[in-house]
Every structure is written in structure tokens, then in C-alpha cells.
Amino acid sequence: MIDQFLTFANATSGSWTPSTFGCFFVLALSLSWLLLREYQSYKRLSHVPGPTAAHFTILWLLNHAWRGNLFPCMVDAGQEFGPLVRIGPNLLLCSDPDELRRISGIRSGYTKGPAYEAGRVTNGEPHVASQRDPAKHKALKAKMGTAYSIDIQPTIDRQISKLIHLIDKKYATNRTSNGPTVEGRRNETSARSMDFGQKMHFYALDCLGEFAFGEPFGFLQSDEDVGRMTQINDLSLRMVTAAGLVPWLSGMRSKWPFRYLLPKEGDKVGFGILFGFAKDLVDKRITPGAKPRNDMMQAFIRSGMTRDELMQQVYIHIIAGSDTTSNWSRMVMLCLLTCPPAYMALREEIDAATASDRLSHPVATDAETRTLPYLDAVLREAMRMHPPSVSPSKLSPVSTDSVCGFPVPGGTQVGANVPGVLKSEVVFGLDAGCFRPERWLEAGQEPDGYRLGRMKSTLDLVFGAGKFQCMGKAIAFMEVRKLFVELMQRFDFAIIDNKKPLHVESLAIMVVHDFNVRITRRTVENRGNDGDGPIGTY
């Protein structure tokens, strides 16, 4: 090799000046340095199995994510390579529920990884979800804690009533033209289509708006995508997902010229509207003499948050609580509509409870909805089949750790393969790939409760765990439980396009479009209710 190089150099020496040699030398040196770095990066985690390309580049994963195929590719990677897979040069994916809980444990040295930066909305102080400094995160979480104990039922009830009213007035039709109608309601029978996915986003956003800041955004009232907020939210999720995988992309947005693309207060569409909303709201609420209210914002003010912290809370609630909860509701409906036995069983359970006066009217209380075991099973099973989002990866502590028996050097990103964990045959049974709510009821009948406990704690990983756990889990459960009791009591739903019920993109958060359904009013007779008509008063 050296001989060949010397021969080549001699042959061309006439035309080689010292500066050409210099350039050549620098180039060769840079190339060797790059190769060495690449080799070291490969070698660092080469003992962990994974797709060959993923050992060298994040492009393997980025390609799947960009095409909206993130969750299926995570499930496949876990099935092919085992409980710990290398899915990027410095990124591992763990599918062991016990290890995931250990990593998130209060005393574990793991911290939020760079992927969390992608969730930042502004360049100022991060909100609780994107706050990576462990001490600051803990302090912020403690300040926020009390706000989550406020009774949010009246808020949820109001938004459910608005949704039902909207469906009844605009989208529902009667099964037969002789069906009972109340004055002012249409009794036509021809099919109308409603984008169930969109309405779920409206419902989740208006719930958040009201319980976090005292007033809903008005999505359900106007039945419009106010300021194209949901549209722009969905569009931005591809970029957010990419930035989570390639952290330097997050840093780019504060640099020229990208900083001009950031949403800003005063924008007429998208997140800019949210900024204006947050600023007005916070300023109004902290003005001396402002009337205190009974909502989360007031609790945050009482906890001593600064103005900037208060503004960040507005953003985090919209981001963390709306896409996730609406995805869950969408997938519950999809699972029910594609599994008629489950649909009928749930409807029967709710009808029986209504007939025996066990559900308050017009909206059942949270305590009442908790007494419906099949409902609980359906909600859990739908979430298991289609988790709404994935948690960003964590950063391993400085000292070498051992994950699933593999040594993991400090500074490695470890992601949770939640979609994969939820398909575990060990935890959920051999038919884990199938939507079957009954598995939760069967497990519940076992006297020692071990299997059910394990299933529930594994499903809980959808909300993160330990010190990183979602703060809105109880709220999400309440929103979705109540919603389905009230919807199923009043209406019947059917898919419009049987071949393609909806369009799903699997990014870090699932994005759902075109979930069109046909809705018919249920009659008084088949509901066995109190004779107040299918809708009731609100």
C-alpha cells in the first residue's frame, strides 16, 4: 500500500507543489480522524444487537419516523433483536418493563435526554416536560402538584354536553324516519359524515382550555379549527419527531434564519395564537386585584410560579394533554367499530347501568363510570393496541450501567419501546396481537391479582414512569371514561369507508386524519332511559 502510494507520488511529483501536499495531508488526516471517530462510535455499543445501518447512522430510524412508521418499526426491532436493541449510534431501545421502571425510578441516575429539547415551544425557560435539569424539574413538578387535585369534573361535563349537542344538531341522523324526535331536531335518515378524529381533538383542547385556564378555546362551540391550531399542530409533529431523533435540529430553530420561522405572538394562525392567548391570560390573571378563580392557573399562581413559568404551563398542557387524549379516544372508537362483539358488549353494559339508574343524567359521575368493568377493559385494551405517544429517550448516568444484561456506557440514550412492550405475550397472553378486552376481565378474576397487576403496571408505561411520569393520567382517564359512557348512551356509530377507516401516521405522537363516521341517534326504547329523549338536558 505504502509502496503504491510512493510510486504514485513519484510519478506525479512534477506537478505536486508543497501546498498540494499540505492539502492532501490535511484531507487524509481529517478523513482518518472521521473514520476513527466513526469506528469508536460504532464500537462503543457494538455489543448491543440491532439493524446494521442503525449501528452507524440515525438515518435508519429517521427514515422510518419521517414516513410515519415509528411505532411499527419499534415493535419489529424488539421482536427481531430482543429486549435491548441499538437503533442509532448512541440510541438504544429497551422493551423490558422492569428495566424501564428501574430507569425511571426516583433514585436512578438517568436524566431526560436531548430528545426532550424537541418539545420546547419557546427559546426561554423550558416547561416542565422539556426541563432537563433534574433539580429544576423536581422543583417545578412540586409546584404544579396541587393544581392536579382540583375537581375537574364540572369542566369535563360541560365539554361533553357541548360535544353531544354539536353531534345531535349537526351530524346525527335518525335510524328510521319514525324514530322519536324532540322539537327542533332533524329526523332525516340519510347518512352524514363526521370526522370523529377532529372532534376528539376539539373536545380534548376545550377541556384543557377550561380546566387549565378558566375558559375553553371555543373549538366545540364554533365547530371550527380555531386559528388552524390543530392543523398546524399536526403538521409540526413530523418536525418535532425528527428533532427528537437528531437533537442538533432542535438547536437550529434559535439560529438564523430558522428563528424567523418560529411562531410568535401576534400570528393569526397556529401556535402564535397560543402565545398571544397565553400572554393575555397570564397578564390578566396576575394583575393586582384580579378576581381569583378555581382552576389550575390559580393553583399555579398560588404556588409562587413566575410569569414565565406560568406561560410555559399554558403550552405544556396544550401539547401534553390534547394530542395524547384525543388519540386514545380515536383508537377506542376504532377498536369498537372494528370489533362488533366488543361494541355490543360495551353498549349493553352501559344500557344496563342506565336502566338500573346507576348513571347520573345528563353526565355520569366519574365514580359511576368506574363501576363499569367492560368499559375499563375496552379503554385499556385500545390503549394497549395503539398507544397514543412514546416517551423521549433518557440519558444514562456517567458510570456504566447494565440494561437487560448489556453494559451501557454513561451518556447513552435509552428509549422505551412502549409499543413493543404492550405486545408482550408473556405479560398479555399469546393473543397479545389481538384486540380482546376480555383479557382484562379474565385476569381480574384470578384470586391473587398478580397477572392483572402486571398487565396494568405494564400498560401504565404509556404514561412514562417514576420521576418522569405524566401528570395528567387521572385527568385523561376521567375525560375518556365519561366521554364513552355519554356517547354510547345516545348514539350509534359506524365507519364510512370500510376499506380505509382512517389515516394514521405513527410519529412520536400518533397523527390521525379522515376518521369519518356515520352517527345515528339511539331511540328512547333501545336505551331504556328515563324518557328524557336520547339527548337529555344540559
Ligand code: HEM
Ligand atoms: C392518554 C393521554 C396521555 C398520555 C398517553 C400521556 C403520556 C405522557 C408521556 C409519555 C409523558 C412523558 C413521560 C416521560 O417523560 O417519560 C407525559 C408527560 C406529561 N404529561 Fe401526559 N399524557 C396524557 C395526557 C395528559 C394530560 C391530559 C395532561 C394534562 C392535563 C398531561 C400532562 C403531562 C405533563 C405536565 C407531563 C410532563 C411531566 C414531567 O415532565 O414530569 N398529560 N405524558
